[in-house]
Amino acid sequence: MSNNINRRDLFKFTSGAAVGLALAGARVNSGWAAEPDERPTGPISLSGNENSYGPSPAAREAINEAQGKANRYGYAQQLEFVKKIAEKEGVTPEHIVLGSGSSEVLCATGLAYCRNGSDTVAADLGFGLVPGYTSAVGGDINWVPLDDEMRHDLNAMDQRITQGTGIVYICNPNNPTGTLVGSAELRDFCASVSRRVVVLVDEAYLEYSDDFNGLTMLDMVKQGHNVVVTRTFSKIHGLAGLRMGYAIARPDIAERIARYKMCKFQGPLGVAAAAASLEDTEFQDFCRARVKEGRELVHELCNTLGIAYTQAEGNFAFIDPKMTNQAFQQRMRSHGLRAARPFPPKPDWARVTIGTTEEMQVFAEALPKILSA
Numbered sequence: 001m002s003n004n005i006n007r008r009d010l011f012k013f014t015s016g017a018a019v020g021l022a023l024a025g026a027r028v029n030s031g032w033a034a035e036p037d038e039r040p041t042g043p044i045s046l047s048g049n050e051n052s053y054g055p056s057p058a059a060r061e062a063i064n065e066a067q068g069k070a071n072r073y074g075y076a077q078q079l080e081f082v083k084k085i086a087e088k089e090g091v092t093p094e095h096i097v098l099g100s101g102s103s104e105v106l107c108a109t110g111l112a113y114c115r116n117g118s119d120t121v122a123a124d125l126g127f128g129l130v131p132g133y134t135s136a137v138g139g140d141i142n143w144v145p146l147d148d149e150m151r152h153d154l155n156a157m158d159q160r161i162t163q164g165t166g167i168v169y170i171c172n173p174n175n176p177t178g179t180l181v182g183s184a185e186l187r188d189f190c191a192s193v194s195r196r197v198v199v200l201v202d203e204a205y206l207e208y209s210d211d212f213n214g215l216t217m218l219d220m221v222k223q224g225h226n227v228v229v230t231r232t233f234s235k236i237h238g239l240a241g242l243r244m245g246y247a248i249a250r251p252d253i254a255e256r257i258a259r260y261k262m263c264k265f266q267g268p269l270g271v272a273a274a275a276a277s278l279e280d281t282e283f284q285d286f287c288r289a290r291v292k293e294g295r296e297l298v299h300e301l302c303n304t305l306g307i308a309y310t311q312a313e314g315n316f317a318f319i320d321p322k323m324t325n326q327a328f329q330q331r332m333r334s335h336g337l338r339a340a341r342p343f344p345p346k347p348d349w350a351r352v353t354i355g356t357t358e359e360m361q362v363f364a365e366a367l368p369k370i371l372s373a
């Protein structure tokens, strides 16, 4: 099956009934005229939280058009792109820091606020990039266990802040558990905690949520709080390989973060693709809907098979297959599926990235066999 989709193919999908059909073992058509020999072949990656549908048709066209500009730094295009992001977010260009993926702006924020040994308050279990980086530049990490539902425990995190804290890192939805903290709760936390330290809110997966506008902490930035929000083009936009992301923060904070970036320019291909992708809201809607179906499929399977899972949002599920991660990986591989690495302190829970509808059908057929093998 080809990933070189065009717009006509993309929107020729059937929606809704995917969960029931897959559970019943029937074929599911996600938009392709799927014939039996069009099933995915080779290892299907359900491990990297990438977008199996992306890049969008508009981004592909933009990449083709921009390829002749790869000899240039493309500074002017980058400035235009920053203006475009600012307009979309309803802030000024001075609020935006572009990065090589959101990784760069997350790390630059860590460097800006923790390089002098200030510590980071972070959830355990959570996305390890920021704590890993701030500890590499000399800060301690105050790990705070998740609550019983594997969500950030904001009260406990608040209590772990000390005079020596530089950053509180919140990943919403959290990776790898997929859990969200509610918007009112997080808003109160940001308003109060950001009087003492920077609250870094990583929204890499928030665009998969139906309530993006209600859940984003962007309004806290707009109100002038000490809050940094990061976004990426690697997830719903399907551009992980082009390394594009950005931070949104009060201009004085943005300026401080920008000073610690390693790369001052993003490449013209990435800028062109991301700019086109921003406008391709049909593609984003398509991915959000397909991913939601895929997540629900996994959760329904877990219900049927009697295994635990978290209330995950984002393009992945977090499930307890009741075996070691090594055994799960091996059994997944024998069905042509690649699973994610262990995530201590829950090393035997498995993070399953939501792939295309066809890929998820392969998973749906394999999971009962994997569990009973």
Ligand code: PLP
Binding pocket: 048, 049, 100, 101, 102, 103, 104, 127, 171, 174, 175, 202, 204, 205, 231, 232, 233, 234, 240, 243, 244, 245
């Ligand atoms: N934040 C979270 C929660 C992630 O899971 C990832 C990557 O998987 C990133 C940030 C970094 O992504 P990127 O650098 O591709 O924007």
